[in-house]
Amino acid sequence: MKKILEALESVGAVVHFFIEVTRSTLTQPFFFGELIRMMWLLTKRCLIPVGLAVAPVGAVISLQGLEIFRMFGLDRMLSSLLGTAIFREYSPALASVMVAAQAGSSIAARIGTMRVRGQIDALAVMSVDPMRYVVVPGVLACAVVTPLLNVLTNFLGLFSGWVFAVPLGGVDHGAFIEHLTAQVTPADLWVGLAKCWLFGTSVGLIAGFLGMRVSGGAEAVGKAANDTVVATIVMILLVDYIVSYVLLGVGV
Amino acid sequence: MKTFFEFLVFCRYAVGAQFSGLPDRRILAEQLYRAGVGSMGLLTVLTLFAGLNLSVQSYSTFERFGGQDFLGMFAGIGGVRELYPVMAAIVCGARIGANLAAALANMKISEQVEALEVMSVDPMRYLVAPRLWAVALALPLLCGYADVVGIWASYYGAVHQLGLDGGTFVSQLQEFVHLEDLMVGVLKGLIFGWLVALVACFHGYRAAKKDGAEGVGIATNRAIVHGAVLCIVLNLVISWILYG
Numbered sequence: 162m163k164k165i166l167e168a169l170e171s172v173g174a175v176v177h178f179f180i181e182v183t184r185s186t187l188t189q190p191f192f193f194g195e196l197i198r199m200m201w202l203l204t205k206r207c208l209i210p211v212g213l214a215v216a217p218v219g220a221v222i223s224l225q226g227l228e229i230f231r232m233f234g235l236d237r238m239l240s241s242l243l244g245t246a247i248f249r250e251y252s253p254a255l256a257s258v259m260v261a262a263q264a265g266s267s268i269a270a271r272i273g274t275m276r277v278r279g280q281i282d283a284l285a286v287m288s289v290d291p292m293r294y295v296v297v298p299g300v301l302a303c304a305v306v307t308p309l310l311n312v313l314t315n316f317l318g319l320f321s322g323w324v325f326a327v328p329l330g331g332v333d334h335g336a337f338i339e340h341l342t343a344q345v346t347p348a349d350l351w352v353g354l355a356k357c358w359l360f361g362t363s364v365g366l367i368a369g370f371l372g373m374r375v376s377g378g379a380e381a382v383g384k385a386a387n388d389t390v391v392a393t394i395v396m397i398l399l400v401d402y403i404v405s406y407v408l409l410g411v412g413v
Numbered sequence: 414m415k416t417f418f419e420f421l422v423f424c425r426y427a428v429g430a431q432f433s434g435l436p437d438r439r440i441l442a443e444q445l446y447r448a449g450v451g452s453m454g455l456l457t458v459l460t461l462f463a464g465l466n467l468s469v470q471s472y473s474t475f476e477r478f479g480g481q482d483f484l485g486m487f488a489g490i491g492g493v494r495e496l497y498p499v500m501a502a503i504v505c506g507a508r509i510g511a512n513l514a515a516a517l518a519n520m521k522i523s524e525q526v527e528a529l530e531v532m533s534v535d536p537m538r539y540l541v542a543p544r545l546w547a548v549a550l551a552l553p554l555l556c557g558y559a560d561v562v563g564i565w566a567s568y569y570g571a572v573h574q575l576g577l578d579g580g581t582f583v584s585q586l587q588e589f590v591h592l593e594d595l596m597v598g599v600l601k602g603l604i605f606g607w608l609v610a611l612v613a614c615f616h617g618y619r620a621a622k623k624d625g626a627e628g629v630g631i632a633t634n635r636a637i638v639h640g641a642v643l644c645i646v647l648n649l650v651i652s653w654i655l656y657g
Contacts, residue, residue, distance in 0.1 A: 217648065262507065262637045267630070
């Protein structure tokens, strides 16, 4: 009974938090400077880890895909597999996982630290709504920065795939480009960007929620940062699968 | 750059402590249980969806040139060689690595590590070595487990959701996925696990008392990010050497 009540309580807390964030985003006052600062901070922090994580994936797809495609003499078609896999799947998912690992956990840790030190309460005492000043900029910054990073990682993934296919793998450059432009549609790009936006928003929301719930000491801060990453990765893979399945059914 | 050299120095001491004798059996068992059994639930859920997604996603790619029937081969090779080991490593980094870093950083900022030193217990041998052993032993097993769950999920997705022929899927697996592929995956697991544990212990150990609660958060964050990036980059290097 106690467990059921606790579960219901956390569901209620999530819903309440979500409504509160939406309301704070849509109404005044809005701390625009804080949003810009967060966006800059996130971009600066995530750029290198996200790039380093996605670039090798394109190379690995080329490496393994080439071996498989060679069996059927299809190695000229490699770029169509590479393009769709990068644009639709691996670049958005991996970029979001890295944003969760880097930005999500640091946002949760930051809010948690503020909570532990009583800075959140201090803000409230100064009649600055902590929701508006601390949580909303984080959520919006994640929602904007993740798709932007995805654009970059699309190019990085494609480029590293090209390096492993054309100069190292011996695929003809013209064939690579031709199949890329013929098989990869703008829809692939838009699906990836929409996924990133969705994942980024959820990273910000989960980080804000778990950060605000911190109570206790240093250990709770570490736990909130960790839980954020774990919860977001589960969410990303689950939603990713549902989106792929629905899109396959719709035929996009 | 300075951090990298500090990491190398740390590795030298940590690995030295790891191989200087057998770790305390009780601590090793506890850590092994936490790292291995504790991650299984999360890993199951993640590989389930990754396996399903691998089927659905490669189906929609292969459909464009009529190669759906080769899904079994693609899901098998791509999954066992690359996806599941990397996945296990990222999960391991996000959960086990972060836990290790947070626990060590917390001990460090509350000066428990110094207290151990005062009692002339070497913290490297008492704290770090059993954790390194535990994660390096647990991750290959988790990798093998992820292979099983992932392939089953791919099969389920291909046969029951996409309506492909089950016999074709299985025969493709038998024909194209060899024992060496599984061994490579498990070997990757061993290397990634060790690396993740080293990175996590390093960042946990670097936290100082003056950092306070923030130091724990930073250590956790860095352990996850550096662990994941290192594993992904190293995965490319290993694959390149083996298959390039």
